[in-house]
Amino acid sequence: MDLSLDISGIPHKRGTQFVRVLTERWFERNMFCPACQSDYLKKTATNTKVIDFFCPMCDEKFQLKSFYHPLGAEVVDSAYKPKIDAIKNGTIPNFAFLHYDNQRWVVKDLVLVPRYFIYPELIKKRKPLKRGAKRAGWVGSTIVMSRLPSRAKIAIVHNGYEISREDIRKMWKDITFVKDLSLSSKGWLSDVMACIEKMDKEVFSLQDIYSYREELARLHPKNRNIEAKIRQQLQLLRDRGVIEFLGKGRYNVGRSLV
Template sequence: MDTCLDMSLAAAYTSHSQRARVVTEDWVERNMYCPRCGSGHLEHLKANRPVADFACPQCGEIFESKAQRGALGRTIADGAYDTMIRRIHESNNPDFLFMAYDLDLGRVKDFLIVPKHFFVDSLIEKRKPLAATARRAGWTGCSILLDEVPSWGRIAIIRGGLVADKEEVCRQYRSTSFLGDMNLSSRGWLMDVFRCMEEIGSIEFTLSDMYRFEERLAILHPDNHNIRAKIRQQLQMLRDRGLIRFVSRGVYRKC
């Protein structure tokens, strides 16, 4: 995988956004593989297809690509809110590719994938509608809350200009594929519990540590009236999937 962008493609465009789009999408098409099946390349789809830019010619997995200059921040601007929410509820919702690039140096700095099964409603932030005086008055966009994705859902393909091993990327991707068999509500619970677990600074943690998040989880899931039992259930599921280890009664270790 080459981190260099083909800057010659930018010569035909004047606006920064057009130059960036052409150059970064060309890079993805030339360099990116499918982490689901291991196919060596992705195909660029027709322009203006909502929430899909690339597809794997072998397994059919689809991908949406987002790129921004500088560094990846806490949030990533996206398109229409209603379109995004509708798509993440569909069975063919895309995996997301996020790129940070340096257009002056012509290089990809960071590149990561967030598999589609990590997307739940709480990761999509609704933005303010456009003013009545705007050309698209009332249009409502959204932002992806990248920092709210659990760490095992942000799989680095390039970090700081260094390329990760393809087999390790594919292994990480497949290790969480079980989430795709869960409904959105169940996925939301599991990820909320995992995010709480990640806030605990130590590698080992206890049930008492997790119970400190009881109030937060009760607000996020007001229909559940037995939060502690639900926490234990989610930890059991994470343990069964090899994402955490059971150490002793009430004690767990992050993998």
């Protein structure tokens, strides 16, 4: 992977279009498929909405978003409704967030969020554009990145360093089981995984995780039986080998989550 961005021959002034061409060109030349053994991704036809790249071998789809600043807790994104519709009908692509240095023109960070971790509550509605604006009434969205567990934010490039392709594919594979869950289960599992990470312990107890009861209740206001839901997620994580039951309400995450 060559982390430098090739700014030569781009027929646009420095601005949104310039950056789009620049980063898409880099992604096309350097990115591989994390979901299979394909060593490249292909660009979709220019007018395809939402999807930018796809894998010619397994057909996973990727949308690239680029920023000149590090990735924050929230990411401003495109229109709200089409995104929610795409989540509900299962056509949401994987997201690739690229942070570049606009002085030295290099890629600093590249993070992938697998599509299975994108559930409706992760997308916040923005205020409609005011009357008189070019697209008055248009409603954009924000992706709440801070709500996601770090396992759902797979680093390809971290602080200017490349992560090994083998490690990335393994990380991707380890969490693909989330794909088969219902939308509400995805949200629950993701939130409980994030709580386990926040504890930052190798061994935790049921009481430890129950201390996030109120926080989880706020995130899932319709659910009355929070503790049962927490236990259900722990069971699922155990069945998938992410955590281990030690007995007597104790769990081991080893170094797999923290």
